[in-house]
Amino acid sequence: MKSIKTVLLGVTLSAGAAVFVGTADASADELYTIQAGDTLSTISNQFVGDNSLIQQIADKNNISDINLIYAGEKITIPTDGVAATEVTSEPVSEPATDTPVETYEEPTTYVEETYTEPAVAETTTTAATTSSAKEWIAQKESGGSYSATNGRYIGRYQLDSAYLNGDYSAANQEQVADNYVAERYGSWEAAQAFWVANGWY
The missing domain is CATH 3.10.350.10 (LysM domain)
Incomplete structure (x- = not known):
């Protein structure tokens, strides 16, 4: 001791x-x-x-x-x-009592998080486009009306009647307009920039 x-x-x-x-x-x-x-x-x-x-x-x-x-x-x-009593030898020291105490540490539990792609609501081609550039052009060309006409230019995007092949439905107008812009400008934003510079697209 x-x-x-x-x-x-x-x-x-x-x-x-x-x-x-x-x-x-x-x-x-x-x-x-x-x-x-x-x-x-x-x-x-x-x-x-x-x-x-x-x-x-x-x-x-x-x-x-x-x-x-x-x-x-x-x-x-x-x-x-x-x-x-007679003391003839060195006193014996008691071994150190500070023995290491083992501690238990709760292992970290990792919860694997899974990412779910948010559902995207399907949009019909007859509804107004979600592209602001596309909508901007529609408003400039026809006020957003599918039934607007100006000589041979028909509908919401004032497309040449030859492009529509006699089908003036809203769905066909949307599809033909998307194809026309993709082929000619690459994007609605590029078409909008052209319209701003020239007054047409």
């Missing part, structure tokens, strides 16, 4: 820094701080090498239960008139 060195050192100093040979009377009581794991029996053994001090320590310190002492408490060891 850690306290053995401290206690033995105290006893040695009080006896004039000499090693006991045979028996010798200690001259005074000792003050001792109880260490973790101590019992009155181990404390008695530290001072006189046997259990002969247990009751005297209990009486001196008003300990009613000799089996109940507290670490950190200071007690008086009545060594006056008690024969000390």
Whole structure:
């Protein structure tokens, strides 16, 4: 125990820094701080090498239960008139009590998230386009009307009647307009830019 060195050192100093040979009377009581794991029996053994001090320590310190002492408490060891035993070897230190404590760490659980492509609502070709450039052109050409006419130019996008092949339905107007723009300009945005520059597409 850690306290053995401290206690033995105290006893040695009080006896004039000499090693006991045979028996010798200690001259005074000792003050001792109880260490973790101590019992009155181990404390008695530290001072006189046997259990002969247990009751005297209990009486001196008003300990009613000799089996109940507290670490950190200071007690008086009545060594006056008690024969000390011979100390012939180095006190043995108790192994360190600071043993590593294994801790369990809950493993991290990973929840695999799956990405679902959001459903895209189907749009009919007869409805107004979602392309702002396409809608912009429709408004400029016909005010957005599928039935608008201007000579040979028909419908929402004012397409040449030859392109529509006699089918003036909204669905056909949308399809033909998309094909025309894709082939001529590549995109409705490019067609819009051309219209802004020229007033037609």
